[in-house]
Amino acid sequence: MPHPELIGRNDVTERDLFFLSLPSVLDVRGKLNLPSKYFGVLLVCDARNLEDALVVNLARSLIAQGMRYFCSWGNDCERVHDLLDSVIVEDHPDETDESVIITMWYAHESLDEALWQFLYVAFPANDYEKDCHADLAIIVGNSEWTKQAKNRLSDLDELNKTVVGEDDDDDEGAE
Numbered sequence: 749m750p751h752p753e754l755i756g757r758n759d760v761t762e763r764d765l766f767f768l769s770l771p772s773v774l775d776v777r778g779k780l781n782l783p784s785k786y787f788g789v790l791l792v793c794d795a796r797n798l799e800d801a802l803v804v805n806l807a808r809s810l811i812a813q814g815m816r817y818f819c820s821w822g823n824d825c826e827r828v829h830d831l832l833d834s835v836i837v838e839d840h841p842d843e844t845d846e847s848v849i850i851t852m853w854y855a856h857e858s859l860d861e862a863l864w865q866f867l868y869v870a871f872p873a874n875d876y877e878k879d880c881h882a883d884l885a886i887i888v889g890n891s892e893w894t895k896q897a898k899n900r901l902s903d904l905d906e907l908n909k910t911v912v913g914e915d916d917d918d919d920e921g922a923e
Contacts, residue, residue, distance in 0.1 A: 751768075751780075751781060752766035752767060752768045752780055752781075752782060752884055753766060753767045753768070754766055755767045755898065755901050755902050756901055756902055756904065758867055758868075758883065758904065760867075760868060761867070761868075761871070761883070762881070763784075763787075763788075763880065763881050763882055763883050764783070764784070764881060764882050764883070765867075765882075765883050765885070765901050766782060766787075766882055766883065766884040766885070767884075767885050767887070767897070767898055767901055768780075768884060768885070768886045768887070769886075769887045769888075769894040769898070770886065770887070770888050770889070771888070771889055772888065772889060773793060773795075773798055773802055773803075773806060773888050773889075774802070775888075776806055776809070776810075776886060776888070777809065779813065780813055780884070782813075782814070782882045782884065783881070783882065784814065784879070784880060784881035784882035785814055785879040785880070785881075786814045786815075786816040786872055786876040786879050786880040786881075787814055787815055787816070787880060787881075787882040787883065787884055788815070788816065788817040788818070788819070788866065788870055788871075788872065788880070788882075788883045788884065789810055789815050789817075789818050789819070789883075789884050789885075789886060790819045790820070790821065790862065790863065790866040790870075790883070790884070790885045790886070791818070791819070791820045791821070791822075791825075791828065791886050791888070792820075792821050792822055792859065792862070792885065792886065792887045792888065792890075792893050792897060793820075793822045793828075793886075793887070793888035793889060793890075794822050794823040794824070794888075794889065794890065795820075795822060795823060795824035795825060795827060795828045796823045796824045798824070798828070800831055803827075803828055803831040803832070804831055804834075804835055807831065807832045807835040807836075808835055808839070811835070811836070811839070811840075811849065815849070816849055816850070816872040816873065816876040816880060817849065817850040817851070817852075817870050817871060817872050817873075818832050818849070818850070818851045818852070819851070819852045819853065819854065819862065819865065819866045819870050820832075820851075820852075820853045820854070821853070821854045821855075821857070821859060821862035822893075825853045825854065825855055826853045826855050828853070829851050829852065829853035832851050833851055836848075836849045836851070845873070845874075846873055846874045846875045847873055847875040847876075848873045849873070850870065850871070850872065850873060852865070852869075852870055859893060859896055859897065859900075860896070860900060860907060860910050860911050861911055863885070863897060863900050863901065863907060864907055864908070864911040864912070866883065866885070867883065867901075867904070867907075885897055885901060
């Protein structure tokens with residue numbers, strides 16, 4: 749598996765941004781080697797043809813490597829989210845509010861909005877926050893999504909302008 753590429757830093761969350769583009773979810777295997785004990789993942793893929801067992805195996809691998817919050821976007825992303833939740837409930841039955849592995853899905857958002865939510869709204873639970881220094885976007889099987897996500901993650905100012913618009917506080921001459 750190719751190694752995640754460091755493409756930037758989110759100064760708001762103080763987490764490094766990593767990017768991984770793969771042709772198939774089957775290619776998300778092996779050690780990620782992220783320089784952080786804990787990390788977040790945004791999985792961007794069309795999951796309509798993914799078997800449940802493949803998603804469950806992916807979830808277990810990512811959690812074992814330190815994933816402590818997960819977001820999904822693309823066709824059938826709610827099912828991917830639900831499968832991750834089932835793994836968490838099964839494998840981590842003693843979770844508390846402080847140690848929960850947080851999951852979210854973005855079925856009704858654009859890719860830009862999902863990226864923004866992942867970077868600025870999703871976060872690890874308190875038990876993991878101080879050792880969570882990385883966000884990883886995994887883009888699977890779509891060259892247009894890959895190009896868009898990489899461009900946006902490489903220029904967070906532009907992503908913010910696209911999603912939330914211009915900052916009203918920047919208006920000169922406002923009284």
